[in-house]
Amino acid sequence: MLVGGVELGGTKIRVGRGTPDGRIGESETFATEGPDKSFARIVGYFRRGSPIAAIGIGAFGPVAIGRDDPDYGRLRGTPKPGWRDFDIGAAMAVLGVPLLLDTDVNVAGRAEAALGALRGADCGVYLTVGTGIGGALILNGRPAPGASHPEMGHVALVRAPADDFPSVCPYHRDCAEGLASGPAIRRRFGASLDLLPADHPGHALIAGYLGQLLAGIVSIAAPRRIVLGGGVAKAAGLHARVREVLARSLNGYAIYPEVEAPGFVVPPALGDDTGLAGALLIAGEETGRSETRVG
Numbered sequence: 576m577l578v579g580g581v582e583l584g585g586t587k588i589r590v591g592r593g594t595p596d597g598r599i600g601e602s603e604t605f606a607t608e609g610p611d612k613s614f615a616r617i618v619g620y621f622r623r624g625s626p627i628a629a630i631g632i633g634a635f636g637p638v639a640i641g642r643d644d645p646d647y648g649r650l651r652g653t654p655k656p657g658w659r660d661f662d663i664g665a666a667m668a669v670l671g672v673p674l675l676l677d678t679d680v681n682v683a684g685r686a687e688a689a690l691g692a693l694r695g696a697d698c699g700v701y702l703t704v705g706t707g708i709g710g711a712l713i714l715n716g717r718p719a720p721g722a723s724h725p726e727m728g729h730v731a732l733v734r735a736p737a738d739d740f741p742s743v744c745p746y747h748r749d750c751a752e753g754l755a756s757g758p759a760i761r762r763r764f765g766a767s768l769d770l771l772p773a774d775h776p777g778h779a780l781i782a783g784y785l786g787q788l789l790a791g792i793v794s795i796a797a798p799r800r801i802v803l804g805g806g807v808a809k810a811a812g813l814h815a816r817v818r819e820v821l822a823r824s825l826n827g828y829a830i831y832p833e834v835e836a837p838g839f840v841v842p843p844a845l846g847d848d849t850g851l852a853g854a855l856l857i858a859g860e861e862t863g864r865s866e867t868r869v870g
């Protein structure tokens with residue numbers, strides 16, 4: 576049996592088919608356009624080729640993810656132009672298969688918990704730094720329940736001295752996403768972090784903000800490990816710089832053995848497959864459920 580997966584990102588979309596345990600068989604990637612065009616391509620992909628039993632989607636948020644929420648599958652107040660209130664469930668209904676939806680980071684966190692760096696952790700965090708900043712709190716393999724999904728990227732940070740950069744977040748002056756996401760970095764420096772010279776002060780500034788964010792997460796959730804992924808996190812040396820700032824920010828307090836281990840802040844073990852593998856996994860859970868019901 577095959578299931579489908581969609582990784583709906585702010586910059587690109589990856590669609591694919593694979594097995595319910597998260598193994599990717601085939602996939603395609605294309606640039607994110609407006610919602611109508613993007614979903615026409617997604618639906619077109621699944622209409623071609625082998626049939627699938629269910630589709631899982633990891634979507635950027637904010638998005639309604641409670642299955643008993645009448646708005647399930649609808650994007651909420653996203654700052655992305657044209658996407659506000661877009662109904663993903665309605666756009667995919669034409670395919671006639673069950674649709675499972677969660678945030679991109681919850682889905683990626685599940686994949687890392689099932690197959691990657693968070694395996695065996697009773698409490699772990701998956702944080703992505705790219706077009707936006709988002710985090711998932713994963714407890715025993717599943718995203719922590721709650722009234723909505725966490726918005727870790729919108730925690731307010733203390734600005735570096737003399738940093739008067741206008742936040743790119745339309746909601747907050749000093750949040751992590753507004754100060755240190757991919758779009759903030761490009762507006763600050765005219766280039767992405769990985770393209771700046773090794774001695775550019777931008778590396779320390781961005782690592783400073785991300786380390787501060789991680790210190791907050793450690794103080795609140797005490798995770799065993801933090802997976803730091805996304806396009807910005809691919810810049811050489813970033814993980815090491817963030818670990819240094821994290822240690823400095825905690826200043827000896829709230830330290831437990833895992834925090835001091837070199838493997839506390841790591842890249843995703845599944846690399847670029849994390850999001851799509853997680854989308855297949857949530858679709859796979861649904862097929863498992865329906866098989867149980869039928870049996």
Ligand SMILES: [Zn+2]
Nearest residue numbers: 729744747750
């Ligand atoms: Zn914000």
